[in-house]
Amino acid sequence: MIDRMGRLAALVSTALLLAACSSPADPGDEPEHLVAVVKDRHPADTGSFTQGLEMAEDGTLYVGTGWVGQSRVYRRTVDGEMLSSRDLDASFFGEGITRAGSSLWQLTWRDGVAIQRDADSLEETARVPLSGEGWGACSRGDEVVVSDGSNELRRMDPETLTERSRFEVTRAGQPVTGLNELECVHDDIYANIFLTTDIVRIDATTGVVTAVIDASGVPNNAAPDPNNVLNGIAKIPGTDEFFLTGKRWPDLYTVTFEPED
Ligand SMILES: [Ca+2]
Incomplete structure (x- = not known):
């Protein structure tokens, strides 16, 4: 009897250990819940309809902005000093930006093109077709990932921005749009x-959402307007911190993502 109990206890502890070690990226799993905790606040620009935010290795920020007639891309310091700025064609609605090698890609929303720029001067170097809508962009390894507001992300060639494949993003098996x-x-x-004020963390290989980050505690001090929502997330290289901002927000926040109490 004691032996059987002992074996049972061993089996239970093995099962608990296996459960604890199971991958959080199993497609049916509910994701981890995190909150964005504000650590610092910096100036932003209420004239910027922010659509893309990324930090360069030298600690400066790339910002891409939207709205017809007001779209541009610029590089600034964290303290708010403007380093360089380029306007888009007046008819274009600018969207996400990302650096890929010596280029900076800038998407347009529904104009059917993406603009390649020199990452230092921001000068336009090429203009390529972009099918569907362009929303966000980021670079990893040998690909640029592009969103279009749906539940799908596209994997693009970083030099030509031609589509290689696409994948669906799911949370506990359900599409995330x-x-x-x-x-x-x-x-x-x-x-x-x-x-929304939610940010999801997606497994880049499988499309499974592994964490949902509640950023509702990050103050939105923009003028009251349904357009002026949270938009803009950039990893601060070499730290576990991120920058968050929004469309026409006066503030740029340093945040960390921490487990919910
Ligand atoms: Ca970004």
């Missing part, structure tokens, strides 16, 4: 969910 601004961090892709 509204994927907007992106940030690639190793094997994860972070995405703002359009019109």
Whole structure:
């Protein structure tokens, strides 16, 4: 009897250990819940309808902005000093940006093109077709990942932005739509969910959402307007911190993503 109990206890502890070690990326699993905790606040620009945010290795920020007649891309310091800026064609609605090698890609929303720029000067170097809508972009390894507001992400060639494949993003087996601004961090892709204060962390290989980050505690001090939502996420290289901002937000926040209490 004691032996059987002992074996049973061993089996139970093995099962618990296996459960604890099971991958959080199993497609049916509910994702981990995290919260965005504000660590610092920096100036942003209420004239920027922010659509893309990324930090360069030298610590400066790339910002891509939207709205017809107001779209541009610029490089600034964290303190808000403008380093360089380029306007888009007045008819274009700018969207996500991402650096890939010596290029900076800038998407347009429904104009059917993406613009390749020199990452230092921001000068346009090429213009390529972009099918469907362009929303967010981020770079990882040998690919640029592009969102279009649906539950699908596209994998693009980083030199030509031609599509190689696409994959669906799911949370506990269900599609996640509204994927907007992106940030690639190793094997994860972070995405703002359009019109919400949620950010999802996506397994870049499988499309499975492994964490949902509640950013509702990050103050939105933009003028009251349904358009002025959270949009813009950038990893701060060499740290576990991120920048978050939004469309026409006066603030840029340093945040960490921490387990819910
Ligand atoms: Ca980003």
